[in-house]
Each structure stands twice: as C-alpha cells, then as structure tokens.
Amino acid sequence: MIEDNPDDVIIVEDALKEGGGRATLSLETADCLSTGLKILERGDIDAVILDLKLPDSTGETTILKTRAAAPAVPIVVLTGTDDEGMAVESIQKGTHDYLVKGKVDGPGLVRALHFAMVRQRCQIEMEQIRILERMVDLGRLAAGVANEINNAVSGVVGMAELLRRGQGRGNELEIVIQEGHRISQIARNLIQYTRPDAPATGDIDVAEFIAKTLDMARPHLMLHRIKLETSVAKDLPAIQINELHAQQILLNLILNGCDAMPDGGQIEIEAGRRNEFVRFVISDSGPGIPEDLLPKIFDPFYSTKPRIPSFGLGLSVVAGLVRSCGGRIRAANRPEGGAVFTVHLPIGPVPATPLRSKPRVLDAAPSHLSILVVDDEPHVRDVCKRYLERIGNRVVEAGGVAEAMQCLLAEPFDVVLCDRYLQDQDGLVLYETLKERGRLEATRFVLMSGVSSDEPELAFPRLTKPFSFEELGHVIRRVGSGAARGRNKFDSPRAAR
Template identity: 30%
Template sequence: MPDFDTSEKLPEKVEVLRQAVEAKITQLTEANRAHRRKIFDLYTIFEISRHLNGMLETESLLDSILLTAIGQIGVSGAAIAIEKNREEGRLTFVKAKGILSSRWEGISCDKGGVLCQFLLRRNQAILLKELEEKIGGQTGEVEKLKTVEAELVIPLSVKNRLEGILVLAGKISGLPFAENDTEFLSILANQLAVTVENARLYEMEKNSNLQLRETQNQLIRLEKLAALGELSATIAHEVNNPLGIIKNYLALISQELTPEDPNYPFYQVIKEEVDRIAKIVRQLLDFYRPKAEEIASVDLSRILDETVVLLEKQLASSNIEVVKNLPRHLPKIEASPAQLKQVFLNLLMNAREVMPEGGRLEVTTRSENGYVEAEVADSGEGIPPENLEKIFEPFFTTKREKGGTGLGLSVCLGIVSKTGGTIRARNRTPKGAAFIVRVPVKEKV
C-alpha cells in the first residue's frame, strides 16, 4: 500500500479549491450582471423603437431621439444631422439639445465625402478622437464636428445607406464612454435609422398628397374659368354693341352740356359707370379671345425684365424700390411672349396697388429641375389666409370700390395653365405676398 499520509496537505488543497470556486463565482456573477445589463439595454431599445416607430412627424421624432440619447447615456448634449431634402446628398445638422456649442446649426457634410463614407463602413459608434486619428488628415469635415463639441459620433444607417449622424457631447459624470454605452448606442442607432427613414417616407408621401390636392384645386378653378370664358364671350359681345351706342350718344350729350348745367353731375356719373362697364367688357373679351399669338422660345428673365421696365416710372412715383434678381441663361420655355407679359403686368399692377405708401418689390427668376420659375414679391399687407384659395377665381376682388374687376389673376391662371405651368400665391414673413409662376422646360427633340 502506498503511503497515504496526506493529512497535512489536505487543508491547503481545500483552500486552493475554495479560492478557485470563489473566483469562478465572481466571474459568473460578473457575466450574469453583464447579461442582465444587456437584456435591460435590449429591452430599453425595444421600448424606445416601439415608441419612436409610432412617430411620423420628423420634428417630434428628432426631439425624442435626442432626449432619449441624453437621458439613457447621461450626456450633456446631443445633435443630429439628417438629409433635409431627399437626393440632396448632404447630411445637415438640423436639431440639437442640451449643452452644446451654439454653432451646430447648418453644419453639413457630403454623403459621398470621406467622413460619411467612413461612418457608413464603420456602422458603429466611434469616439471623435479616434475618428480624428483615422481620417482627420483626409477631410476637414471632422473639424466641423469639433465645432459642435461632439465627443462620440454615431452613424445612423439603414440598408447600407447613411440616414443620419447622431453626435453626443461628453458625459455629465465626466467619466469616459464605456464599451456598454457604445454598444447600446450602436444597436439603438440601427433602430433609429429605420424610424428616421420611415418618417421621411411619410413626409414625402404627405408632400406629394399636398401637391396632388393643389393640382386638383387648380383643375377645378380652370374648369370654372373655361365655363366663364364661353359665357363671358357671349355676354361681352352682347353688351359691347349697345355699349358702343350709349357711348356715342354720351359723347353727343357732352357737347351740349357745360359744367354749370344742373344735369352735368348726372352726366358725369353715367360716364364713369359706362367706362367701368367698358373696362370689364374689355377684360372679359381679352380673357376669352385666344389671341393669335406666336408661340416662341422665350427667356423668362427677359420678359419679366421688360415688363418691369414698362412700369418703372409708375413704380418709382409710388416710392417702390425694385430689386431685380433675373439671371440670364435660364433654360428657355415655349410660350407666347405677349401673354406672359400680360401675366407679369397683372402681377406687378397688383403689387403696386398693395403698396400705396411705397415699399419693396422683388422680381426673381430661377430654374429648378425641369422648370423655370418667376416670382413677384411685394411688401404689402399680404393675403388673408381665407382668401388664398379664392383670389384666382374670376371676379373675386377686395378692391370693388376702387374699380377692381377681380379678373387679373384668373387671366394669369388661364395663360400660365396653357403653357402647362402653375401659378400660386403665398404670404411672406414679416409681411407681403409673393406670386410664383412655374413653367416646365420642354426638352428639345
């Protein structure tokens, strides 16, 4: 039998074993705690996503994202960059919360640039310091993030597209970001990217719905206009002949009358009213009679400029400052130059009429994917919101006492529609109205 005297070593062995078991328990407890934390994080992310998924308005969604990041990670501030317009190709900082530099607003970076491309590949939260080491030398865009006082940069990407960038300032506790934090944020970021995309799709749909409604409204107005056109042509012709006769006899009477005659005031009233009828009839005829106008390839800037020149004297005498922003070399459009002048003349006259005490008139042209636009903007009283829908209707006028016929804008609408374009009005801040004529550019074939 071998010597089995281990009595002295036994307590030592037990001690070693006890320590090993203890270490294991500590390790397992640690792992357990980490798992619990992870489960908690995932649960939080799940709850946050569920909450955010229901939010469709980008504004409130971005607010919630920033507040969530600040609250969950305990940072002193956060800012978010998204693509303001689809296909813009830039991510712009649109919102920030908490203590951040006030210079974040409008800072943007190119989606095709080094920074965005790097973030897209990385697809994980990264410390600004590390970002600087990695690509600081290749692009100035990292410097921009510094002005935002960012410490942690989190890409929001979905389907291999960068939807946005979330940046966080340092932690309120002063501690560095832990691995837990970046892991949590990276998972959250993927969820956020989806909600940001959803909100954007929703807004796009809302916008196209609005556009559709606007087009429908314009169609309805046009239909009314067409009906009016036919009717008014008949009436105008019917009225025009007797009116001619009345005018002739009035002229005869005026030869007999002196201002001292007791009937002279009556004659004057009749003459004024007849002139008024004649004016309406003329406008009605202009309105319907499709002028045998040559369609030409026209430069909208030139037409608008020429029309302003026509009115320059009158504008100057009314103390109206004219600001022209009429770039040449805009794409040409196919339209009748004389009729376009008529449109601008009506808009300019209306502008002049709302600035009797003087003001500022801005005429602008611009080109925008497939369209050219002309804008006539004044600094008058603007249009009461309840009238915005009505002003293009024939005979709608708020200037009845001053001899308004309410036909000017419906004539504009008729002409612009013939070119396949649109005309709309909006109020300006702080005051004034703007009319925007938009005409499609025809591709040369």
C-alpha cells in the first residue's frame, strides 16, 4: 500500500483483517511513491493499493510511474477524491479499480483486490494464448515464407555470380539491392507479428495494415494455389485497434479460408466504410460451414479442421480481439458456396489537418569525425567503414565489446556505432560504460540491430539492419553535429576507481 496518511493505513489494515476471511493477506506500506517503487522492484508484490495524493507525486503521474515500475501487478486506487472523471481516467491509464475512502468496507476492498488479481492473471494468460496462436499462424506460413526467401536469395546469388564472371548487363546490382530489401521486409513483418501486444490501441491505416498482412500471407497463398482478390475503398478512415490485433484478425481469417481449400481456390477481401465502422468481408470458394455448426464457430477449442495443428483457439481469439475493441464479427455461408466472415472495426477520431511546413534541407553529413564501428559481422563493419571514410571520417573497427573497450581506452571517439547483439556481450554494455564515466556528451552512441527495437525508453538513435547509406548518413548527421570534441581518453579502470 502506497499511502502517506498513517490513519488510512490503519483503517486498511483493519479492513483487510475484517474482509480477508480465510485468505492470507499481508500488507507492506510505503509513505511516498519513491519508496513504493523501490519495494515493487523486488518483484514479490501481488497487488498495489495506491493513493493519488502523495508527497512526491499526484494524480495521473502516480499511476503511470507505478504502472511502468510493475506492469504485471494490478493496481487498485484508494483515494479521498470522489470524482467520476478521474475514476474513468484512472482505469484508462491501467488501474483495475477506483475506490473512494470511507465508501468501501473490508469485504469490498478484499473483493476489489481479488478481482483485480484475477483480471490481471486472465489478461496475462490471454496475451500468452494470442502469442501462441500467432506462432501457430507462422508455422502454417513457414513453407510459403521459406519459398519466398529462397526465391529472393536465388536472385541475389545468381546476379552476384553473373557479376563475378563478367557477364553483367548493368542492372544486376539494382536487382541485388531490391531482393535484399524484399528479404528484410519479410523478416521484419514476421518479427513484428510474434511480439507481445502493445497495451494501447492506435489509429491504424486500413490500406497499410492490409498490405502488411497480405505480404505475410501471399507466399502461403501462392504455394497452395489460392487466388486472391481485394477491393479496398479509397480514403477509408483509420480504425481504432492495436495493429497486431488487426493483423492477427485478418491473417487468421485468410488462413482459415486456405485450410478449407486444400486443392486451391479463391479468397476475396473487401473493405469499406459502414457508418462508424470499417467493414471487412473475407470470403472463400471452399465448401462452406455446415449450418448446424455456425453457432459454435467462435467457441473456444472448437474447430472444423481437426487435422490442422492448433491450440483450438484461432477463431475464438479472433472474435475476442474484435469484440475487445468494440467491433463485431459474423460467420455465414455464401449462396454460391463457400464461407464468408464479416468484421466491423470501429473507426478512430478524425485527425486535425496538419499545418504545412517548408521542406527542411538537410546539411551534408559531418566529416572529420572519429568513429568506432563495433560489429561481429566483418562485412557489416567493412560496409560502414567504406561509406563513413568516403565522406571524410576516420573509422576504427572492433569485433566485439572487449576489443571496443580497448579502443576506447586507447583514444577518444566522437561516435560509437555499435551492434546490439554481439557474440561476446550485449552491445549496451558499451553504452552503460559511456554513461557511467560521463562520456555521453563527448562520445555519442548509436545502436544497430537486426531486430526492430522494442525498447523506446533508450535515449539514443538506433538503426535497424539492413539500413541504407542515406539512413546511416542521417543518423551520423544528427549525432555528429552535436558531438562535443572532448579529446580526453577514457579513464582506465584503475584511474576510475
């Protein structure tokens, strides 16, 4: 319990004894938010009773800091402010209940804590189920994705072989670059799809999310001789939903249609506005769904495809995702044969028209910087070194954290360009070293990774591989223009002590 009023703490202690019954409840208290957050760091707290008027924090900020410190721990607000608007905002910010002091008895408080813990546990379990179902989806896509990647790789290797033999016609390098970007996009789509859900919904562009989903599904459709027809209305408003949920809904319905047509067929996707919703219609030319089974189609663990490896929750998860954002879903049979799923997803608020600004002319990337490139892939280091030296910088290479530390002790650098996942250590070790020794002003840090970053709180630029020279130059421009030229070497470990 995070509460600065000792009398309120005593009242809650007595209430928990009164309402706890046979349940064993122990109360640990903190009289300010900072102390409470330190307790939460231990990881052994099951629930938080939170006051919103503390000596070091009040209101919404208190909720956000507590939620950030322990995202998996349910929070029950217990405050003296009886304000319906604040209660709604509190729930929207991630608390599980909003109780007013003096208006809740012991059993009521215990029930609120119990329900909060049960809801949190259910949310975590449903999140795990959604991820497992997405992994099943990817398993079903695997053969088509492998075929797509191998086709692209064959083009890259073939064009490189022609160049090595001197049989090029002038466009081989462009083809190699295009196929490389194609492989990269396939990988990025798959990585994004398997991530845990972001907690908040957003305004999702309909055409863009459909295109991303079809990029994942298309190899599977081609491999199984499924023809795809799409009809997406122009200028559709954004839908209000988590982007991964939107992709999971559409992809699962597409795969469901594929499973119904093992010998090939056709899937049609339509999208258009219907009042305050965007309506999606996904139909197939398969055998359809027996009429007596239609009422059960969205039940958990029910499937019309017993041969398909799954957790039996595919369409049930889809229905849950649709309803969780205020949408609707319906399954039916087409008169001409085949199944049809109709999904209504709510549209988001109309965005304000942005003010036009003059295009910004970017200065040339700064030269004469001293740059340390840290990567365990020699070819990546070589490409970065060649480009950065060509624009006038001095570049030193390191193959891992240990070698980079030796370089940093030997001489100063303006920029450290470091891969995240190195063979010897995590690349963030270098960042922490720069931070501990007060060198983040003199030496700017840039992180590279083959996986799109899911750590937005890290306060430095990041590059997702593969990146273009333009992207690399843009990042060097940003960090290089502000790099302080403190030319002192790193303190040695002995001197640092």
